[in-house]
Amino acid sequence: MIVNxxxxxxxxxxxxxxxxxxxxxKRAYPFSKRxxxxxxxxVSLRVSMGETFGIVxxxxxxxxxxxxxxxxxIRPTSGTVRFQGDDxxxxxxxxxxxxxxxxxMVFQDPFSSLNPxxxxxxxxxxxxxxxxxxxxSDMKGKVLELxxxxxxxxxxxxxxxxxxSGGQRQRIGIARAIILNPSFLVCDEPVSGLDVSVHAQILNxxxxxxxxxxxxxxxxxxxxxxxxxxxxxxxxxYLGKTMEAGAADSVFxxxxxxxxxxxxxxxxxIDVSRPRERVLLKGDTPSPIDPPSGCRFxxxxxxxxxGCKTIPAELVNVEPDHHVACHLISGFSSEQKAxxxxxPLSPQHGE
Amino acid sequence: MSKPxxxxxxxxxxxxxxxxxxxxxxxPKGRVGLxxxxxxxxxxxxxxxxxxxxxYDVTQRxxxxxxxxxxxxxGTSITTGQDILSMLIYGSRVSLMIGVSTGxxxxxLGALMGVMAGYIGGFADxxxxxxxxxxxxxxxxxxxxxxxxxxxxxxFVIILVFVAFxxxxxxxxxxxxxLVLKNSNYVKAAELAGAxxxxxxxxxxxxxxxHLIIMNTTLTCAGIMVAEAGLxxxxxxxxTAISWGKMLAEAQGGGALLFGAWWWILAPGAGIFLxxxxxxxxxxxxxxxxxxxxxxxxxxxxxxxxxxxxxLDEVFRSMDDEGDPVTSEGSDTPPxxxxxxxxx
Ligand SMILES: Nc1ncnc2c1ncn2[C@@H]1O[C@H](COP(=O)(O)OP(=O)(O)OP(=O)(O)O)[C@@H](O)[C@H]1O
Ligand SMILES: [Mg+2]
Numbered sequence: 001m002i003v004n005x006x007x008x009x010x011x012x013x014x015x016x017x018x019x020x021x022x023x024x025x026k027r028a029y030p031f032s033k034r035x036x037x038x039x040x041x042x043v044s045l046r047v048s049m050g051e052t053f054g055i056v057x058x059x060x061x062x063x064x065x066x067x068x069x070x071x072x073x074i075r076p077t078s079g080t081v082r083f084q085g086d087d088x089x090x091x092x093x094x095x096x097x098x099x100x101x102x103x104x105m106v107f108q109d110p111f112s113s114l115n116p117x118x119x120x121x122x123x124x125x126x127x128x129x130x131x132x133x134x135x136x137s138d139m140k141g142k143v144l145e146l147x148x149x150x151x152x153x154x155x156x157x158x159x160x161x162x163x164x165s166g167g168q169r170q171r172i173g174i175a176r177a178i179i180l181n182p183s184f185l186v187c188d189e190p191v192s193g194l195d196v197s198v199h200a201q202i203l204n205x206x207x208x209x210x211x212x213x214x215x216x217x218x219x220x221x222x223x224x225x226x227x228x229x230x231x232x233x234x235x236x237x238y239l240g241k242t243m244e245a246g247a248a249d250s251v252f253x254x255x256x257x258x259x260x261x262x263x264x265x266x267x268x269x270i271d272v273s274r275p276r277e278r279v280l281l282k283g284d285t286p287s288p289i290d291p292p293s294g295c296r297f298x299x300x301x302x303x304x305x306x307g308c309k310t311i312p313a314e315l316v317n318v319e320p321d322h323h324v325a326c327h328l329i330s331g332f333s334s335e336q337k338a339x340x341x342x343x344p345l346s347p348q349h350g351e
Numbered sequence: 352m353s354k355p356x357x358x359x360x361x362x363x364x365x366x367x368x369x370x371x372x373x374x375x376x377x378x379p380k381g382r383v384g385l386x387x388x389x390x391x392x393x394x395x396x397x398x399x400x401x402x403x404x405x406x407y408d409v410t411q412r413x414x415x416x417x418x419x420x421x422x423x424x425x426g427t428s429i430t431t432g433q434d435i436l437s438m439l440i441y442g443s444r445v446s447l448m449i450g451v452s453t454g455x456x457x458x459x460l461g462a463l464m465g466v467m468a469g470y471i472g473g474f475a476d477x478x479x480x481x482x483x484x485x486x487x488x489x490x491x492x493x494x495x496x497x498x499x500x501x502x503x504x505x506x507f508v509i510i511l512v513f514v515a516f517x518x519x520x521x522x523x524x525x526x527x528x529x530l531v532l533k534n535s536n537y538v539k540a541a542e543l544a545g546a547x548x549x550x551x552x553x554x555x556x557x558x559x560x561x562h563l564i565i566m567n568t569t570l571t572c573a574g575i576m577v578a579e580a581g582l583x584x585x586x587x588x589x590x591t592a593i594s595w596g597k598m599l600a601e602a603q604g605g606g607a608l609l610f611g612a613w614w615w616i617l618a619p620g621a622g623i624f625l626x627x628x629x630x631x632x633x634x635x636x637x638x639x640x641x642x643x644x645x646x647x648x649x650x651x652x653x654x655x656x657x658x659x660x661x662x663l664d665e666v667f668r669s670m671d672d673e674g675d676p677v678t679s680e681g682s683d684t685p686p687x688x689x690x691x692x693x694x695x
Pocket of ligand 2: 064
């Protein structure tokens, strides 16, 4: 199933269909039962050309895993990833490499994303150098051009990453990511490892680059305020599953899932004028090893019902370009209601 | 601070071999080590020039058991009248040769196995790590005794056994380092650009482990020199060579203690101590340069640990400690607080 129904006519750059990624858990004893971390479960999405697509969720909910599956770094356990219409994982080696050069990533941790033994020049030109077929002087010219674009000086070329602050390192990482003229850039929490004071600078830089190079972004964040400002579409994830998805405007103006509401309650600077219900959650995120049956969120949901414990919530379309996976919205069938599924759980259920 | 970040810090600190030597020179303890090692190497290389007498000459009946004097600065042996200073100078050749050649062979084998286990992973990894487990529990001394009986007493057998059993510690550390580097984001970025495995291995992974290899090699050299002296003392070394361990054995057998010939015992003892001390100095200072948070425990204790293959585990454990003065990550923005806290 493809979400973002409204955009069906526009060009999709990247599509994911029911993508799941499981990681094996290292077994404690040779013959103990094999367990799986269900990092991403049944996620479908569609990123259109030129847009910024946001993915939000708590730490550990599978955002980076999903991003890695998008760019072909992790092969999904099931489901398909289509980039420019081609199934990424059924391409031959050559085509796969070519497709991947069209996608690049800006990483969360600006400290481990640059090789400490490389100079800035070596770092930025590396993708060109690996692709080959470019003369040294052309590479130098290109690197200088990018250095300019991201706001660093020519003198910085022969310095090492350790000489730079987090924000500057992130600029170096951005320059490296765009040197091959990709069409698709995944930004995995590009500012969360940085000082708050440079957040805006880096975000503005990313937006300028998007404008001038006509890039498509997938923007991963746990900061809803950022997503609200820059994204056209978004997915809210919890424990590897999509909770709410659609146009960012609809999700922000009309959040329907209790989890989205809780996330919104937690940020103060969005639209204080409008009164909204505050949703507060109890407890911690359960482990993605053997996640809860039924709705993944039920243990922490203040509105959980009996049926939520056993019946998984499917994503349903509530308004154009807005999908929610919640039994409160989709409701239960009459037989299920007769079986008491719609009974609210006692308030202490989470404890 | 997580272990990976400390590892990147180690990769970062130190650059070329030249700058590494410069850093050692700037460190007071490191400078002592460098000077001593250079002297040791010079002595070994120039032994025929430096030695005042022929150390193999056992025919000096008249010169038996002389006290240190101008003619014989360190005296002579009681039994054969060999000049102790000359023996000491020649003995440095065996110590250095065995220590360094074993150290280098272990560095190669350990690095190769560690990189294979870490980078190739899968079956190669399980196989290598099982071999490591097995080698760790085989006692080497009885094995050396059996092998020297079978193959004859020679340093070749000793080196062989040292190398065959000594690579395991290095392989384990290199493996965990490779695992971290392999999953680092800069390797990911190179893979996205289409880099081959060979490129990633040679440009990103091996250079990142080089310091650990050098540090481990100097410490291994020190450890092996002690072990060699021990084996020679037990009479398991080459019977025709002159080595410090064998000098000690001869001194004991020749009744040096009985006749109060202290110089005969003291000289080889000091030789062993200085050689081991100088290599250890370098290794430990290197480790301080790479990983300033490593606990400043005593060098002897570290050497003991090292000989037992446990030392590098401790290096790694020290990396897990909290609080890192060097890398500050800036202030992370915490994820939105979701728990209701006291609102119930
Ligand atoms: N290579 C892996 N092997 C095993 N488990 C993994 C692997 N990568 C991720 N996981 C697990 O999958 C889950 C999702 O991880 P992921 O890194 O995708 O989360 P995230 O949403 O990006 O979190 P963060 O905000 O902290 O970056 C986590 O429980 C994590 O422990
Ligand atoms: Mg992440």
